[in-house]
Amino acid sequence: MAPTPVWRRTPRFGGAWRLGVAALLFAVAACSGAVSPDRGDARPGQAAIASPHPLATRAGQEVLEAGGNAFDAAVAVSAALAVVEPFGSGIGGGGFFLLHRAEDGHQVMVDARETAPGEATRDMYLDDDGQPIPRLSQDGALAAGIPGLPAALVHISERYGRLPLADVLAPAIRHAEDGFEAYERMILGLRFKEDLMRESDAVSAVFFPEGRMPEPGDLIRQTDLAQTLRTLARDGHDGFYRGPLAETLVEGVRAKGGIWSLEDFAEYRVIERAPDVIEYGDARIVAASLPSSGGVVLSIVLNILDGFDLDALSEPERHHLVIEAMRRGYRDRALYLGDPDFTDIPHARLTHPLYAAGLRAAIRRDRAMPSDLLPGIAAGDESPQTTHYSVIDADGNRVATTQTLNFWYGAGVMAPGTGVMLNNEMDDFSTKPGVPDGFDLVTAEANAIAPGKRMLSSMTPTFVESPRGVAILGTPGGSRIITMVLLGTLAFLDGRDADEIVAMRRYHHQYLPDRVSHERGAFSEEIATALEAKGHELAESGRDFGNLQLVMWEYNGNRVSAASDPRNESGDAQVY
Numbered sequence: 010m011a012p013t014p015v016w017r018r019t020p021r022f023g024g025a026w027r028l029g030v031a032a033l034l035f036a037v038a039a040c041s042g043a044v045s046p047d048r049g050d051a052r053p054g055q056a057a058i059a060s061p062h063p064l065a066t067r068a069g070q071e072v073l074e075a076g077g078n079a080f081d082a083a084v085a086v087s088a089a090l091a092v093v094e095p096f097g098s099g100i101g102g103g104g105f106f107l108l109h110r111a112e113d114g115h116q117v118m119v120d121a122r123e124t125a126p127g128e129a130t131r132d133m134y135l136d137d138d139g140q141p142i143p144r145l146s147q148d149g150a151l152a153a154g155i156p157g158l159p160a161a162l163v164h165i166s167e168r169y170g171r172l173p174l175a176d177v178l179a180p181a182i183r184h185a186e187d188g189f190e191a192y193e194r195m196i197l198g199l200r201f202k203e204d205l206m207r208e209s210d211a212v213s214a215v216f217f218p219e220g221r222m223p224e225p226g227d228l229i230r231q232t233d234l235a236q237t238l239r240t241l242a243r244d245g246h247d248g249f250y251r252g253p254l255a256e257t258l259v260e261g262v263r264a265k266g267g268i269w270s271l272e273d274f275a276e277y278r279v280i281e282r283a284p285d286v287i288e289y290g291d292a293r294i295v296a297a298s299l300p301s302s303g304g305v306v307l308s309i310v311l312n313i314l315d316g317f318d319l320d321a322l323s324e325p326e327r328h329h330l331v332i333e334a335m336r337r338g339y340r341d342r343a344l345y346l347g348d349p350d351f352t353d354i355p356h357a358r359l360t361h362p363l364y365a366a367g368l369r370a371a372i373r374r375d376r377a378m379p380s381d382l383l384p385g386i387a388a389g390d391e392s393p394q395t396t397h398y399s400v401i402d403a404d405g406n407r408v409a410t411t412q413t414l415n416f417w418y419g420a421g422v423m424a425p426g427t428g429v430m431l432n433n434e435m436d437d438f439s440t441k442p443g444v445p446d447g448f449d450l451v452t453a454e455a456n457a458i459a460p461g462k463r464m465l466s467s468m469t470p471t472f473v474e475s476p477r478g479v480a481i482l483g484t485p486g487g488s489r490i491i492t493m494v495l496l497g498t499l500a501f502l503d504g505r506d507a508d509e510i511v512a513m514r515r516y517h518h519q520y521l522p523d524r525v526s527h528e529r530g531a532f533s534e535e536i537a538t539a540l541e542a543k544g545h546e547l548a549e550s551g552r553d554f555g556n557l558q559l560v561m562w563e564y565n566g567n568r569v570s571a572a573s574d575p576r577n578e579s580g581d582a583q584v585y
């Protein structure tokens with residue numbers, strides 16, 4: 010795999026310079042056959058999909074070939090992943106969909122995050138002494154929020170797609186009905202969660218056929234899930250959120266100690282939100298906004314970095330500054346962020362360049378700042394659950410989606426008769442302010458549990474728009490998602506190609522715990538020594554970070570490329 014790249018900061022051109030550069034690019038484009046976003050007619054002319062599973066990529070392709078656009082393809086890929094990657098996301102989970110419509114440049118984030126059930130209470134995972142009850146927010150029906158993914162599939166299909174929902178869901182229904190072949194990654198997750206999953210007959214019947222752990226190539230059939238998807242295809246939003254299916258889901262969850270209600274289902278809506286837009290050098294980064302923390306954290310980090318001349322620095326110095334910027338971005342995540350519909354979030358302040366300038370001024374070039382010396386919270390690895398895909402169509406419509414059940418196979422339980430695995434997203438709330446969640450992330454009051462509220466997320470589907478072209482990217486990886494997207498963004502702006510960007514070695518700092526976790530080979534010995542000399546604690550992780558899916562449209566030569574993270578044996582990126 011490629012080592013961590015050294016990137017150059019793209020220059021910040023203002024006013025006349027920017028116009029001059031745009032004119033120059035236009036002139037070069039006109040002579041060289043390159044396209045320019047400034048010419049209204051620019052279109053990639055090719056489509057591309059990068060997803061973590063070939064059946065999902067093919068589902069999208071099938072829909073494109075049937076005359077669908079990127080939004081139809083996205084719905085097909087999402088639904089197929091919910092079937093063939095049942096450990097990572099599902100109809101019982103949620104996600105964020107970042108859309109770009111080419112004809113008018115409309116950009117929107119469809120927030121399909123789960124909500125806390127109406128009977129949820131702030132201290133529901135604490136014992137009488139006020140201490141968190143181990144695993145209660147992660148295992149079993151009480152850990153599940155109200156699903157958002159079905160609502161998003163219907164919403165995106167109806168508002169942005171061209172084809173009927175039933176056509177777009179057809180590949181997923183087929184894979185659920187006919188089965189897909191078990192593979193290493195899904196079996197790994199089953200081993201991890203086996204004890205809990207075997208407690209449920211409905212789960213066992215699907216994932217432990219004939220009562221045994223499946224082997225690669227064994228067929229996993231999900232006939233109940235196929236039926237649930239058919240109901241969604243036929244009856245749309247209400248088919249899932251009202252009527253017999255909702256009743257079966259709610260009854261099943263309550264029988265297992267959960268607190269879902271029919272009112273929660275009737276009230277569930279996706280929310281269309283403006284994405285966060287960050288100006289960095291001559292690039293524009295469009296990223297998931299609250300209740301994903303991705304856009305705000307990226308904004309703080311990039312605004313800090315924008316004030317440094319990274320080009321002029323040595324490699325260790327650059328990494329040092331990136332780590333210090335990550336630290337501060339995650340500190341603010343911990344302190345301030347949560348569902349903006351429930352808490353006043355100082356969004357304008359946190360994303361203001363002058364706020365970042367203040368943070369930048371307090372960064373020492375020679376020393377790491379220990380996290381506990383930053384005003385903040387006094388107080389914590391991930392595996393490849395959750396999932397991401399990226400799509401562009403020949404007209405330039407784009408989708409970046411990250412969707413999840415949270416941990417491996419979510420809460421490990423199913424509502425019997427529905428095939429719907431429950432998420433364990435409630436763990437992303439602050440079960441007790443200052444107590445780390447399953448990703449060792451600490452959050453505060455802003456992310457306390459309340460009925461109907463959406464839990465803070467790190468999922469960061471992102472578009473990077475620069476004179477080079479457009480990158481559509483994202484990854485699973487819990488708390489590390491944002492720093493992986495950051496490193497991928499910087500590498501794209503540095504001119505790296507798609508294969509290099511998905512392969513490069515990654516590192517991460519999240520404020521608490523105060524250490525730089527990294528993949529093997531992320532830093533040379535010399536760089537590691539230099540970083541340690543500045544006071545950074547480096548912790549090599551035994552695991553791979555993430556599963557990045559990237560589609561790129563470069564204006565020079567009007568070239569579309571796609572790459573799937575080599576850390577995942579089943580990734581499938583295609584250009585059509």
Ligand code: DON
Binds near residue numbers: 392395413414434488
């Ligand atoms: O929303 C979040 O930030 C988490 N529930 C995402 C979980 C995740 O990425 C797990 N994969 N490694």
